Amino acid sequence: MTPKLVIVGTVALDDVTTPFGSVSRALGGSAFYGAIAASYWTSVGVVAVVGTDYPEEGLALLASRKIDARGIERSSEKTFAWTGEYTYDLNTAITRETRLNCLLSFDPKVVEHYPRPETLFLANIDPEIQGRILDSLSARPALVALDTMNYWIESKKEALLSVLRRVDLLTINESEARMLTGEFNLVRAAAAIREMGPKVIVLKKGEHGALVFFEGGVFASPAMPLEVVKDPTGAGDSFAGGLLGYLTRHGRITPEFLKQAAIVGSAMASFCVSDFGTAGTKSLTTEQISRRIGEFGDLTGFPRIDAGERRL
Amino acid sequence: MTPKLVIVGTVALDDVTTPFGSVSRALGGSAFYGAIAASYWTSVGVVAVVGTDYPEEGLALLASRKIDARGIERSSEKTFAWTGEYTYDLNTAITRETRLNCLLSFDPKVVEHYPRPETLFLANIDPEIQGRILDSLSARPALVALDTMNYWIESKKEALLSVLRRVDLLTINESEARMLTGEFNLVRAAAAIREMGPKVIVLKKGEHGALVFFEGGVFASPAMPLEVVKDPTGAGDSFAGGLLGYLTRHGRITPEFLKQAAIVGSAMASFCVSDFGTAGTKSLTTEQISRRIGEFGDLTGFPRIDAGERRL
Numbered sequence: 001m002t003p004k005l006v007i008v009g010t011v012a013l014d015d016v017t018t019p020f021g022s023v024s025r026a027l028g029g030s031a032f033y034g035a036i037a038a039s040y041w042t043s044v045g046v047v048a049v050v051g052t053d054y055p056e057e058g059l060a061l062l063a064s065r066k067i068d069a070r071g072i073e074r075s076s077e078k079t080f081a082w083t084g085e086y087t088y089d090l091n092t093a094i095t096r097e098t099r100l101n102c103l104l105s106f107d108p109k110v111v112e113h114y115p116r117p118e119t120l121f122l123a124n125i126d127p128e129i130q131g132r133i134l135d136s137l138s139a140r141p142a143l144v145a146l147d148t149m150n151y152w153i154e155s156k157k158e159a160l161l162s163v164l165r166r167v168d169l170l171t172i173n174e175s176e177a178r179m180l181t182g183e184f185n186l187v188r189a190a191a192a193i194r195e196m197g198p199k200v201i202v203l204k205k206g207e208h209g210a211l212v213f214f215e216g217g218v219f220a221s222p223a224m225p226l227e228v229v230k231d232p233t234g235a236g237d238s239f240a241g242g243l244l245g246y247l248t249r250h251g252r253i254t255p256e257f258l259k260q261a262a263i264v265g266s267a268m269a270s271f272c273v274s275d276f277g278t279a280g281t282k283s284l285t286t287e288q289i290s291r292r293i294g295e296f297g298d299l300t301g302f303p304r305i306d307a308g309e310r311r312l
Numbered sequence: 313m314t315p316k317l318v319i320v321g322t323v324a325l326d327d328v329t330t331p332f333g334s335v336s337r338a339l340g341g342s343a344f345y346g347a348i349a350a351s352y353w354t355s356v357g358v359v360a361v362v363g364t365d366y367p368e369e370g371l372a373l374l375a376s377r378k379i380d381a382r383g384i385e386r387s388s389e390k391t392f393a394w395t396g397e398y399t400y401d402l403n404t405a406i407t408r409e410t411r412l413n414c415l416l417s418f419d420p421k422v423v424e425h426y427p428r429p430e431t432l433f434l435a436n437i438d439p440e441i442q443g444r445i446l447d448s449l450s451a452r453p454a455l456v457a458l459d460t461m462n463y464w465i466e467s468k469k470e471a472l473l474s475v476l477r478r479v480d481l482l483t484i485n486e487s488e489a490r491m492l493t494g495e496f497n498l499v500r501a502a503a504a505i506r507e508m509g510p511k512v513i514v515l516k517k518g519e520h521g522a523l524v525f526f527e528g529g530v531f532a533s534p535a536m537p538l539e540v541v542k543d544p545t546g547a548g549d550s551f552a553g554g555l556l557g558y559l560t561r562h563g564r565i566t567p568e569f570l571k572q573a574a575i576v577g578s579a580m581a582s583f584c585v586s587d588f589g590t591a592g593t594k595s596l597t598t599e600q601i602s603r604r605i606g607e608f609g610d611l612t613g614f615p616r617i618d619a620g621e622r623r624l
Contacts, residue, residue: 019496041622088496184331184400187539208520211537220611222532225523227499249622259614290619299532300612302571307602310353310561 003045009123026277030123033234037241037268047071051079075102221262224270242268315357321435338589342435345546349553349580359383363391387414533574536582554580
């Protein structure tokens with residue numbers, strides 16, 4: 001069975017310290033977080049690479065979520081490892097160490113494993129590789145989504161602009177959107193990025209939620225205010241996974257589906273940050289997810305307002 | 313006719329520079345901005361002080377909005393004057409000069425002018441003065457709201473804590489809430505402030521909107537993403553004015569009315585930032601306001617989401 005959503009990205013082992021604790025060699029990575037969040041909504045395959053030190057537990061977790069891991073290569077080097085810290089400002093990760101290890105020679109093979117994904121998510125990797133993956137496809141997926149970061153905007157802008165012309169949806173954070181366009185105003189930055197190619201811009205704002213810009217509209221998806229936020233690692237990937245999982249499940253990209261998908265993404269991100277690593281997302285029930293989505297309705301819904309004039 | 317909502321605060325002349333232009337001696341001040349925004353929703357009186365140099369134009373503008381200005385004293389000194397600047401980060405005002413002038417000897421007289429307001433908004437002034445005003449009232453208003461700032465949290469915390477015990481609703485920004493409570497997490501900070509007295513906490517987040525915490529719930533009111541943001545001066549006051557004007561108009565403080573009121577506040581703030589000074593708020597039509605409120609519905613509303621399980 002070929003999965004509907006294919007995610008190309010990293011599988012990592014993370015050492016993370018926050019004011020609320022720390023974890024060592026936690027299962028992580030953009031594709032890992034994204035796939036777990038998406039797996040509640042559609043069938044998912046992962047294209048990534050792990051090293052000789054990657055624990056069986058990681059693959060077992062993917063299997064428990066019925067995620068197709070045939071696209072995960074095993075390298076003879078060690079697994080990509082990230083060491084990061086968050087202070088009380090949980091919006092900003094401080095990277096202490098990045099050991100790329102097996103990522104350095106990663107040459108993702110998409111068609112070989114998944115010839116015809118309906119949705120392809122190119123998570124944050126070298127834009128030249130993202131471009132080559134698109135070149136390799138015999139049929140264009142119905143939806144191509146892309147994530148990137150400041151590093152590529154600075155170091156490989158031409159390659160990034162080239163791949164952007166070929167994607168439908170971009171996830172990007174506020175400062176990256178400003179850096180990419182030179183526009184401080186986010187509405188204008190989103191409009192400028194839409195001119196570059198992707199017609200849907202998902203602007204990630206961390207604890208302030210996300211803005212989704214599409215033809216003729218914009219949607220504000222808040223972050224759920226939580227009493228306990230332990231570890232923001234993977235929140236953006238979980239958001240993207242939930243959003244793309246939902247869109248893939250329904251196979252349509254209308255404003256209404258985009259709005260629902262953004263709320264689903266916010267819900268998955270809220271589960272992610274509530275605990276370390278994937279502890280908050282790896283074993284959710286439908287009831288838990290439904291309840292959280294209902295809480296988003298309470299958080300943003302308001303009764304009709306009559307603006308009828310005050311008699312002056 | 314006694315106004316239903318009385319606002320005690322500043323009337324100022326502002327010199328403001330933003331990347332999009334500048335204004336000199338613009339009509340401003342917390343009570344001024346708040347009263348204009350509230351005047352679309354209920355009857356408003358202002359208690360403030362102006363100096364010998366205050367232009368007739370300011371009082372004429374209040375009159376055009378049918379705002380009761382009998383509570384505005386005329387001092388023999390000059391008007392409070394603020395000089396500020398914003399860079400591209402429109403969230404943060406850089407104060408270049410503050411000339412308190414007539415504010416230094418301001419002794420606000422509320423009962424003398426407005427014996428029985430339904431709602432009393434004590435905008436950002438010395439908490440000792442805020443306390444004395446509450447002492448002077450023979451009858452407690454149905455709703456007492458208060459605003460404050462980092463300066464008072466640092467320099468007059470005891471007086472502030474004392475007045476907080478006597479108010480129903482506090483408007484405060486993120487960093488002030490953290491400073492006041494020593495809690496970084498905003499949900500816990502809001503809970504801690506609710507223990508101090510006010511049962512409704514309106515947490516202002518600038519371009520990220522506001523969170524309203526109340527008994528048993530929280531509401532996220534987004535800021536409208538605007539292509540043109542010229543001058544954020546007065547946005548928080550316009551938000552508070554709209555919110556309190558709406559609550560006063562309906563005379564009830566339920567979760568549903570609070571949610572509507574927060575959206576009304578966000579709408580008034582969105583008009584405020586779209587132009588310099590009060591140019592964006594001083595002459596709105598009911599149709600403009602209705603349309604903007606409708607845009608908030610589009611910005612945050614989403615169709616029901618079925619979280620029914622993916623068949624694994």
